[in-house]
Amino acid sequence: MDLHLGFLASHRGSNVKSILDLISTKELDAYPEVIISNNADSAVLDIAIERGIPNYCLNKKNCMDVDEAIAYILKKHDVNLVILAGYMKKIGEKTLNVYPNRILNIHPSLLPKYGGEGMYGRNIHQSVINSNDLESGATIHIVNKEYDKGKIIAQYKIPRYILDTPETLEERVLKIEHILYPQTLIDIQKGIISLDL
Ligand code: GRF
Numbered sequence: 001m002d003l004h005l006g007f008l009a010s011h012r013g014s015n016v017k018s019i020l021d022l023i024s025t026k027e028l029d030a031y032p033e034v035i036i037s038n039n040a041d042s043a044v045l046d047i048a049i050e051r052g053i054p055n056y057c058l059n060k061k062n063c064m065d066v067d068e069a070i071a072y073i074l075k076k077h078d079v080n081l082v083i084l085a086g087y088m089k090k091i092g093e094k095t096l097n098v099y100p101n102r103i104l105n106i107h108p109s110l111l112p113k114y115g116g117e118g119m120y121g122r123n124i125h126q127s128v129i130n131s132n133d134l135e136s137g138a139t140i141h142i143v144n145k146e147y148d149k150g151k152i153i154a155q156y157k158i159p160r161y162i163l164d165t166p167e168t169l170e171e172r173v174l175k176i177e178h179i180l181y182p183q184t185l186i187d188i189q190k191g192i193i194s195l196d197l
Contacts, residue, residue: 003030003189006079008070008087009037013044015085015106018178019185020051028186034077036070038089067092074098081188081195084143085181088120091143101151101195103143106181108173110155111139115148125166125173136160136169138177140184142195153193154184 007016016035022028035048038059048055056073063069071094074082084091084105091103107115107124113133114124128136137157142150156176160169187193 001189001191002080003028003185004033004078004080005030005083005185006033006074006077006081007035007044007083007085008091009035009042009044009085010039010088011042011044011086013042013047013086014174015177015181016044016083017047019083019085019182020047020053022182022186028182029189030185033079034073036073038066038087065094067094071095071098081185082143083181083185090147093145096143096145101142101197104140104153104184105143105148105150106177107139107141107148108136108170108177109139110135110137110157111141111148111152117147119148122166122170125164125169128160128169129164129166133160136173138173138180140180142197151197153195154180154187156180 009016020032023030032053035044035053035055037044037057040057045055058066058069082099082103109124114127135157137155139152140154141152144150158172158176
């Protein structure tokens with residue numbers, strides 16, 4: 001599958017950067033077509049500018065219908081696979097209808113554990129610690145109408161250490177996210193992972 005990627009992110013953008021880095025070294029055969037954020041101050045927009053990738057800030061302040069604007073921009077840039085990476089807004093029905101089974105998200109837990117509304121950032125890692133789980137990790141899943149509920153296509157587990165704090169666990173999970181997301185895209189590109197349900 002030829003990968004024409006459209007990215008959505010809200011803050012730091014380290015997962016987007018890890019994917020772009022692998023495209024730059026040609027380890028991942030894909031085209032970064034566009035980067036969208038809802039947050040004008042997101043570092044991901046600086047990453048886009050540095051690398052000359054078309055970029056947009058789309059939110060309620062500048063769009064009547066953010067969902068429609070996202071779907072329009074993704075189509076305009078010939079995106080065929082949408083990559084959510086720390087995008088803090090729900091994807092609307094219009095975008096879901098234009099990209100059925102073609103929107104992916106990364107979540108910093110072993111879904112279905114610690115997913116759903118309110119499960120983001122440190123909350124997730126604190127919950128893993130509170131539950132005394134012996135492992136944690138990251139999950140890539142297909143996005144549907146419900147938060148973190150779509151088909152799981154890849155997971156990477158790491159041990160949870162007794163001395164872990166939410167901060168140390170978050171840091172170690174983020175490191176493996178930077179391996180898991182690009183590797184999953186390589187597997188999709190090579191046909192090893194199928195996105196058809
Ligand atoms: C990551 O932990 C991702 O799993 C979650 O939000 C965080 C985004 O980090 N959905 P970054 O913006 O990619 O650095």
